[in-house]
Amino acid sequence: MNTPPPTPQYLVRTGDPLRDRDTVLSIWWGNLGREDRIAAKYDWFYLAGPHGAPLLQLLQETGSGQYVGTACAGRRRMCRGGQSLQAGVLVDLAVLPEHRSLGPALMLQQGLIEAADREIDVLYGFPNPKAAPVFKRIGYTHLTDLVRHARVLRHAAYLKSRLPGVLAAIAGPLVDMAFATRDGLRRLRGPRLRASWGTAADARMDALWQSAPRGDAVMSVRDCKQAKWRFDDSPLASTRYLWLTAPGSDALVAWFAVQVENAALHVRDFWSKDGGNGMSHACLLALLSAARAAGHASVSVEITGPEQQLRGWQQAGFVPRSKRPIFVRWSRGQTPDANWFFTSADEDE
Template structure:
């Protein structure tokens, strides 16, 4: 007599962001942060996304029919070869502690891949570097690294970690004066750009996006709707925009979406009339001057791209500080080579 195979201990099921809200939040509780914060994120990211509800998978422990894990791909509008595609960013993979091992997590990830294949052209994510081997194992390709670059504006704190304090203060003050004067001189000799801070996305972003070159690579659509939902509607952190214009010109030249952490100004996203995710030296000089005037000690930015988009930042004093992998998986039959894909991602292409 043939014996029957035992039923699997874990199975995935398609979730619904509205129907399964309480279930997902109960799995998140104690695993993804404070209760009020995760509830606010759910309302914004899962229920408020204007691009559609996320692809949601739940993991069930079959012996007692209990949901014990969740994973999601949040909808994103992206361009590939000049055409809009359906993309999903991988977020919030969570398994309750009693079942937290590689097996359940892999089953959950594989369920999300299957669901994403039916609804999306692309799944992509920013896993912890330690999880890179797992992502490769389940069929994701390493697209690139997202690299954090930082530019020091006030040097005393930086120097104190390397030389005695009594020497760091005068040298730091002198360095501040020299670099600030250098930036002002470059701005005076180059194309003049005016800048202003704004607490909300500006409608002029739409004309800038429409009229700028997008190229044929992989990048998110960066219009005012993108900024409004991704930043203005987010309950998690406040965003301010630095808007750049030319004197006497009503059109926007560039914008930076920024957030403050401590004394550092983090650039979360940006776009300019240079197009294709590029910034010119006048754009970055205006950013440095505005950040310096606002009292920040440094500016940072995260970019996943080729060197052609990074070189200008480096010329303006940005130095690499850290990097994380970006993995992706195409659902379409024709899969581009990551080496020639020409992607452009920033930290705005993550979930928060």
């Protein structure tokens, strides 16, 4: 009778991002992300982060000594009102196929929790729905969802699913013109804003971040340093900025960090003089006008936050399309009740 092989045993070890680079990449290869960019992503996110080395955990199979899994929490600066918070975003859980079971994944996540309890205030992550039970099991709370809102600017493709092709082709530009005219009239009734495009983070972002009210929501710091690392230095996507200023002034009223996919303009992050009180209707109409002028078919944003943060987007015609859960775990026994303000910039890519 054949004796079954022994059940693998594992240890979780604290990793060093510089020393263990090759080990982590060997686990990622073929298992996590696009192979043509994983090395560049590692060097940017793990080695060049402006807030210190991420919390890295490695899973070792004790019998062979082979490292078979990895997980990480990247450091982020957050705040709540006037209080600074050290946060960690959960990223890059990867386990080699022959070791994929609930036990190893739980061990890696528990290792991150123990490291976080020593060093940071809060962990958060965006797990896929299948992983949600695991996060609940180890003490995370599903506090909110990251909701994608979209506004259609070119309606022909949208109307093709509802009208015959010829009618959609005729009606589309007419509908486009009607909405553009309505938005233009609304802009005339509001404060005048000047829009310009940029390709790099700007020091004016610091003054806007410092002067705008933040409310009581937990949010990431949105200054020039953060934007430069998160967007300008990232090897994963190309980002532009839309700057909004008042006539005769160079000071920022608002900014949007945007990325283009096909004909869609995706707002990845933003901030305005209204801060935690939401984005004004005038700023969003200026965004839509700039997007139309650039030829985009739609504008979207992923956001969660207090009702006042969402209200402006909804009033500007943005409609909820889909949502993803966000799980949060406070360290050192903290369980404060809080509102959360997230955008897709709060992820790792």
